[in-house]
Structure formats: C-alpha cells, structure tokens
Amino acid sequence: MDDTSMGSAAPLAVQALGRAGQGLPRPERTRIMVVANQKGGVGKTTTTVNIAASLALHGARVLVIDLDPQGNASTALGIDHHAEVPSIYDVLVDSKPLSDVVQPVLDVEGLFCAPATIDLAGAEIELVSLVARESRLQRAIRAYEQPLDYILIDCPPSLGLLTVNAMVAGAEVLIPIxxxxYALEGLGQLLRNVDLVRGHLNPDLHVSTILLTMYDGRTRLASQVAEEVRxxxxxxxxxxxxxxxxRISEAPSYGQTVLTYDPGSSGALSYLEAAREIAFRGVGMHYDAQHAHTGTQQYQHSQHSMSEGNQ
Incomplete structure (x- = not known):
C-alpha cells in the first residue's frame, strides 16, 4: 500500500464502523481518563495512544498527557521530546501553562500531546516540597481553555506522586490487563491507591474501564485469564x-500509532472498536458489538478490494 492509500485507510476504517453503528456520541463534558497499571509490559502506553488516536479519528478532540519519564507516548505520537522541549515537567514543577507545552499530532487531526522529557524523572522528588503537590496537574488542566472531548493520561509504571497527580486530575481509571x-498480580495495590485518592483527594475517581490486551485466542491460557478478569x-x-x-509493537518505532501505521490490521480495528465502546459507555448508551463487527467486515472487504486494485 502506498502512502496515499495508507493515509486514507484509517478514515475509511472509521467510516465503515460508523456506518454500521449509530455514529460516535460526544461527551457532554471533557472525560479525563487515567491509564494506569504499575506492572510493566501490559500495553499501557500502547493503549493510551491508540485509544486516543481512535477517538480523534472518530472526530473527537483528544489530548494525551505523557506522565511517564520514558516518554514512550510522545515517541509513538511522533512528538519531539528531547530535554529542551517544553514539557509536562515544566507544567508540574514550574507552573507553566499547559497550553505552552501542548503540541498537535501531525498524523491525526484533533489529537494533541503534552510530551514528557527525561526531566520528569526528577519530578517525584521535586514535587515533595511544593504546595498542593498532589493537585498541580488538576489545576493546570482546569486552566486549559481549549475545548476537549477526552484527556488520556499515560502514567508511569509506579504509584508515586506523578500517578497520584493523574488520579487527582481524572475521574476515570482505565486499566489495561x-x-x-499472573495478570491480576499487583493490581490490589493499584486499586487500594484508587480508593485512597477517592477517599482523601478526589471523590469522583473510579475504575470505569478494564481492557484486555495481548489476547491470543489460540491459547487456553488467554481464555482462562480473560474469564478470570471478567x-x-x-x-x-x-x-x-x-x-x-x-503491527501494534512495530508502530511506535516509526513514530506512529497502529491506526496510521497499518490501518487494516486486526490491532487497529480492535482499538477502533474499543474506542467506540468507551464512547458509548461514557454517555450511558448501549454499544452494539454485532454492528461493529459488521463494520469491520465491510472495511476488511474494502481493504482487500483496494489491495487488488493496486496490484
């Protein structure tokens, strides 16, 4: 597939899924979702950027806040995040306005990113001595005047002050598993932290979404884990x-989400469906998975026709 075909394929996928369903509902107010799991390698950052891109491709305005000092979400979105770039560190430690660090994601209209730099690694220590250290991100988000439908916060794989800032700022927690x-191992501490933050700092915080990742339907283990989680x-x-x-694993090395890297892949289509499900749940509407499956089949058929036409 050439670059032109690649560029038009992701919107084509959205159109196919949209025709099959009822369209994507817009939230009445900005939904702030904290993507957290202190266990590494669960697809946390991958989920953050691909759900964000999927929502944006559906027409939503979405901001990704990269709170992980490794900056993997920034990398996957093609956002420059070397040490001199204004970043979320400046927002948390130096009270720089969030609007001064937000950058548009060039590949996806309506998608924005507040990048992380390596400076963020020291922020845990620097925040300790600051006034209202747990709510600095919340204040920055409240002062941000650009209209947004969703904010997704990619947390580091730890439960320190950066993650607490995210939980104070957000209302929903999305946990990729x-x-x-041992999929559920270690989740107890995360859930206890959610309860602590809800009890002392943010009564609106709750676990709204669990997403199963790295699912291999050929193995009995995957089915057993999925059943246990459900x-x-x-x-x-x-x-x-x-x-x-x-394909999902390869995309970040090209500074892309899987939605633009390989829009016809099973991973891209799965993230599009997951995003639709999240959107419908957010407004209390029923998500018709059968309709979405029909849309996926329509899109895959159109991809097959496109590839034959390019041969």
Whole structure:
C-alpha cells in the first residue's frame, strides 16, 4: 500500500464502523481518563495512544498527557521530546501553562500531546516540597481553555506522586490487563491507591474501564485469564479485547500509532472498536458489538478490494 492509500485507510476504517453503528456520541463534558497499571509490559502506553488516536479519528478532540519519564507516548505520537522541549515537567514543577507545552499530532487531526522529557524523572522528588503537590496537574488542566472531548493520561509504571497527580486530575481509571499468567498480580495495590485518592483527594475517581490486551485466542491460557478478569471486574471489562500483534509493537518505532501505521490490521480495528465502546459507555448508551463487527467486515472487504486494485 502506498502512502496515499495508507493515509486514507484509517478514515475509511472509521467510516465503515460508523456506518454500521449509530455514529460516535460526544461527551457532554471533557472525560479525563487515567491509564494506569504499575506492572510493566501490559500495553499501557500502547493503549493510551491508540485509544486516543481512535477517538480523534472518530472526530473527537483528544489530548494525551505523557506522565511517564520514558516518554514512550510522545515517541509513538511522533512528538519531539528531547530535554529542551517544553514539557509536562515544566507544567508540574514550574507552573507553566499547559497550553505552552501542548503540541498537535501531525498524523491525526484533533489529537494533541503534552510530551514528557527525561526531566520528569526528577519530578517525584521535586514535587515533595511544593504546595498542593498532589493537585498541580488538576489545576493546570482546569486552566486549559481549549475545548476537549477526552484527556488520556499515560502514567508511569509506579504509584508515586506523578500517578497520584493523574488520579487527582481524572475521574476515570482505565486499566489495561495483559492476557498472561499472573495478570491480576499487583493490581490490589493499584486499586487500594484508587480508593485512597477517592477517599482523601478526589471523590469522583473510579475504575470505569478494564481492557484486555495481548489476547491470543489460540491459547487456553488467554481464555482462562480473560474469564478470570471478567469474573473479577464484571461490567467494567470492555467486550473488545486487543490481540497480540506485531503491527501494534512495530508502530511506535516509526513514530506512529497502529491506526496510521497499518490501518487494516486486526490491532487497529480492535482499538477502533474499543474506542467506540468507551464512547458509548461514557454517555450511558448501549454499544452494539454485532454492528461493529459488521463494520469491520465491510472495511476488511474494502481493504482487500483496494489491495487488488493496486496490484
């Protein structure tokens, strides 16, 4: 597929899914979602950037706040984040306005990013001595005047002050859980932290969404883990799960989400469906997975026709 075909393929996927369903509802107010799991390698950053891109491709205005000093979300969105770039560190430690550090994502209209730089690694220590250290991100978001439908905050794989800032700023927690052995191990502390923040700092905070990632339907283990997670968390678990995919893993090395890197892949389509499900849940509407599946089939058929036409 050439670059022109690639550029038009992601919107084509959205159109196919949109025709099959009812369109994507817009939230009445900005939904702030904290993407957290202190266990590494669960697809946290991958989920943040691909859900954000999927929502933006559906027409939403979305901001990704990269709170991980590694800056992987910034990398995946093609955002420059070397040490001299104004970043979320400046917002938290030096009270710089959020609007001064937000950059547009060039590949996806309506998607923006507040990048992380390596300076953020020292922010945990520097925040300790600051006034209202737990709510500095919340204040910055409240002062941000650009209209947004969603803010997704990518947290570091730890439960320190950066993650607490995210939880004070947000209302919803999205937890990616990989379909592997010990998937639920360590989640107890994360859930206790959510309870602590809700009890002392942010009464609106709650776990709204669990997303199963790295799902391999060929293995019995993946099915067992998925069943265990659904039994444990119930309705918070999205129906859509994200498959284990080489394409999803490759995309960040090209400074892209899987939505623009390989729009026809199973990973891209799964994230589009997960985003639709999140959008419908947010306004209390029923998400028709069967309609979405029909849209996926329509899109895959159109991709097949396109590839034959290019041969």
């Amino acid at each position: 990989q379909c592997e052995y 039994n444990h968390f119930g309705d918070e678990v999205l129906r859509t799960s994200i498959p284990r995919s080489v």
